[in-house]
Amino acid sequence: MKKAAAGTATLVDRDRRTRKRVVQLLLELGPSTAVALGERLGLTPAAIRKHLDAMLADGTLVARDAPVRGPRGRGRPARIFALSDAGHASAGPTAYDAVAVEALRFLRETAGEQAVEEFARRRMSEWEARYAERIAVLPLEERPAALAEALCADGYSATVHEGGCGVQVCQHHCPVQHIAEEFPALCEAETEAIGRLVGRHVQRLATIAHGDGVCTTHIPLTPVASGRNLA
Numbered sequence: 001m002k003k004a005a006a007g008t009a010t011l012v013d014r015d016r017r018t019r020k021r022v023v024q025l026l027l028e029l030g031p032s033t034a035v036a037l038g039e040r041l042g043l044t045p046a047a048i049r050k051h052l053d054a055m056l057a058d059g060t061l062v063a064r065d066a067p068v069r070g071p072r073g074r075g076r077p078a079r080i081f082a083l084s085d086a087g088h089a090s091a092g093p094t095a096y097d098a099v100a101v102e103a104l105r106f107l108r109e110t111a112g113e114q115a116v117e118e119f120a121r122r123r124m125s126e127w128e129a130r131y132a133e134r135i136a137v138l139p140l141e142e143r144p145a146a147l148a149e150a151l152c153a154d155g156y157s158a159t160v161h162e163g164g165c166g167v168q169v170c171q172h173h174c175p176v177q178h179i180a181e182e183f184p185a186l187c188e189a190e191t192e193a194i195g196r197l198v199g200r201h202v203q204r205l206a207t208i209a210h211g212d213g214v215c216t217t218h219i220p221l222t223p224v225a226s227g228r229n230l231a
Contacts, residue, residue: 018043019051023060023087030173031082031157033066052081060087062157062172082157082173088208097178104183113185120189127154128193135197143198144169144219166220168205169194180209191217 018041025040026032038048055061066078108116131150135143144160144167151158157172180186187207194217195202202219206212 031080120185124193171215174208
């Protein structure tokens with residue numbers, strides 16, 4: 001009985017280590033397919049799916065169908081797996097986060113808050129430039145979806161939802177969550193960049209860094225009527 005119990009404990013511990021590696025990979029790579037994760041971990045399709053199914057069941061992961069480009073073939077589309085909010089919380093801050101926070105604190109102490117804000121804007125400028133030309137040529141109503149696709153490509157796991165007189169772009173993953181908690185200039189610079197990309201004054205409704213489940217940005221799609229003086 002003791003040997004059987006020890007064998008079970010070893011198997012459970014091995015599964016726990018593998019699932020921790022899945023979490024770390026998703027943090028590094030962003031949303032990924034089972035095939036991509038299995039290849040990186042050296043696991044068979046059946047083995048990686050066993051772990052992914054368990055992580056979906058316990059709430060560590062979420063999954064969605066991968067976007068299909070061109071004519072759709074036979075069979076089910078590939079699924080993309082991403083960390084849920086609980087999965088991000090379980091991962092916790094990394095050593096890179098700690099180094100980044102220390103560096104930004106040093107910048108703030110030696111050059112002031114304005115230098116941190118300039119760094120945040122410069123950090124977003126490259127990301128913005130990569131997508132500006134592609135998004136700017138689209139009709140206004142198509143820009144939020146194109147933005148969400150660009151964010152997914154950068155590992156943010158973004159979705160678009162109807163929201164009043166516009167839409168809401170929701171980012172389910174924040175690569176700089178633990179840094180932005182102390183330096184909100186990172187979130188502010190991203191919000192400004194999103195507004196320029198879609199050509200509208202956008203509003204950030206929620207952020208993961210402030211403890212919300214997702215980062216939500218409202219994008220108006222209809223002109224706001226100017227107020228009338230009824231006096």
